[in-house]
Amino acid sequence: MTSLSLDTLNAAAEPDFVAALGGIFEHSPWAAEAVVAARPFGSLAALLDAMVAAVRAAGPERQRTLLAAHPDLAGKAARAGALTAESTAEQASAGLDRLTEDEYAAFHRLNDAYQHKHGIPFIVCVRRHTKASILTQFERRLANDSATEHATALDEVFRIAALRLDQLVAAPDKLPLAGRLSTHVLDTHGGTPAKGIPLTLFEIGPGDARRVVAQTVTNHDGRTDGPLIGGRPVPIGTYELVFEVGAYFAARGVALADPPFLDTVPLRFSVAEAEGHYHVPLLVTPWSFSTYRGS
Numbered sequence: 001m002t003s004l005s006l007d008t009l010n011a012a013a014e015p016d017f018v019a020a021l022g023g024i025f026e027h028s029p030w031a032a033e034a035v036v037a038a039r040p041f042g043s044l045a046a047l048l049d050a051m052v053a054a055v056r057a058a059g060p061e062r063q064r065t066l067l068a069a070h071p072d073l074a075g076k077a078a079r080a081g082a083l084t085a086e087s088t089a090e091q092a093s094a095g096l097d098r099l100t101e102d103e104y105a106a107f108h109r110l111n112d113a114y115q116h117k118h119g120i121p122f123i124v125c126v127r128r129h130t131k132a133s134i135l136t137q138f139e140r141r142l143a144n145d146s147a148t149e150h151a152t153a154l155d156e157v158f159r160i161a162a163l164r165l166d167q168l169v170a171a172p173d174k175l176p177l178a179g180r181l182s183t184h185v186l187d188t189h190g191g192t193p194a195k196g197i198p199l200t201l202f203e204i205g206p207g208d209a210r211r212v213v214a215q216t217v218t219n220h221d222g223r224t225d226g227p228l229i230g231g232r233p234v235p236i237g238t239y240e241l242v243f244e245v246g247a248y249f250a251a252r253g254v255a256l257a258d259p260p261f262l263d264t265v266p267l268r269f270s271v272a273e274a275e276g277h278y279h280v281p282l283l284v285t286p287w288s289f290s291t292y293r294g295s
Contacts (some may be wrong), residue, residue: 006047006171010040023086024051024161024168027069030062031055031161044171051165052158060150067120067153073134074099074107075121086164094126094134094235095203095211103131103206110138118146125159128274130237131205163233179234180277183241184223189285190252193222197248201228204238204268213239233274241267241280249286256286265289 009017014036022029034054041047055063071077071087074096083091091097099107114122124137141149166175181201185194197218202210214228228241246263250256262284269280269291279294 003168004170006041006044006169009047009169020168021051021165023084024164025055025066025157026071026084026087026160028066030058031066034058043173044165044169044175045173047169047171048162048165048175051161055154055157063154064120064150066157067123067150070121070123070157072107072111072115072121073124073126073138074104075111079104090126090160094129095131095205096126096134099131106135107138110135110142114138114142117142118149120149120153123153123156123160125156125163127163128159128233128236130203130235132238133236135206177233177275178231179229179271179273179275180227181229181234181239181271182224182227182279183281184221184279185218185243185245185282185284186222187248187252187285188283189249189254193220194218194245194248194284195220195222196251197222198244199224200242202240202242203235204240210240234271234276234278236271236274238268238270241269241282243267243282243284245282245284245286245289254286261287262289267291269293 004020009020012020017036018029018032021032025031031051031054035047035050038050041050055066071083073091077083078091078096111122122138122141124134126134129137141152144152162175163177166177183199185197187194195218199216199218200212201214203213204210216224216228219225243265245265246256246260249260265282265284267280267282271278277295280291281294283290
């Protein structure tokens with residue numbers, strides 16, 4: 001949630017500036033201290049660039065201390081409620097606060113293996129991933145060498161910092177962090193947008209588990225009043241859009257079998273670009289449907 005403006009930060013006393021930005025890098029207010037003398041910043045991008053440059057210039061040992069300050073994903077600190085407010089919200093965004101005991105055990109095993117091999121916590125910008133994608137990244141990166149993981153973890157820290165800064169500070173510019181997922185329904189039997197079709201967006205998790213992300217109804221243009229996901233990254237992973245089309249065609253007076261050939265239509269698709277624009281429409285008749293990736 002945005003709580004202060006860039007102009008306010010530029011005019012703040014040094015201790016207030018550092019206090020406001022002290023959580024942008026996990027438990028590392030020194031990143032804010034390093035850039036306070038460079039004010040005023042003309043844009044949010046300039047402020048972010050300065051903080052990233054300060055961390056890059058800090059050297060490997062201080063960088064490693066920064067990486068070590070991050071909590072394990074779904075680890076003991078998370079279960080004890082001992083995370084920072086930022087980390088708590090981030091882990092919750094991917095459902096890591098709602099794991100089964102088997103899932104907690106899997107994260108515990110991976111956390112221990114990663115720490116043992118690389119000496120730092122596994123760090124990923126969870127706002128850009130689904131639970132399934134995080135586990136895939138965990139397994140993939142566990143095989144890397146430690147130098148590669150130091151660099152990769154640092155890049156992920158910069159992604160986390162950018163999202164935190166974008167949420168906290170209002171500025172004339174916006175950082176290029178948000179993706180978009182939208183849909184519309186075209187009734188190709190009637191040659192018209194399909195109004196009033198209920199639809200649900202599910203995130204598909206490990207074991208084919210489904211978590212509801214959004215529920216809405218198409219408007220007079222066959223679209224939704226807002227994006228299904230917007231104003232934030234679209235988490236990398238697999239999704240399913242389920243459209244309730246049977247009642248729509250029945251209400252139009254179309255002669256349907258009993259039960260109708262198509263009642264609900266599921267579209268399963270995957271997102272690989274968290275900052276990408278995905279448009280997943282449904283072109284439907286009572287007897288057929290198709291889709292494509294739009295933008």
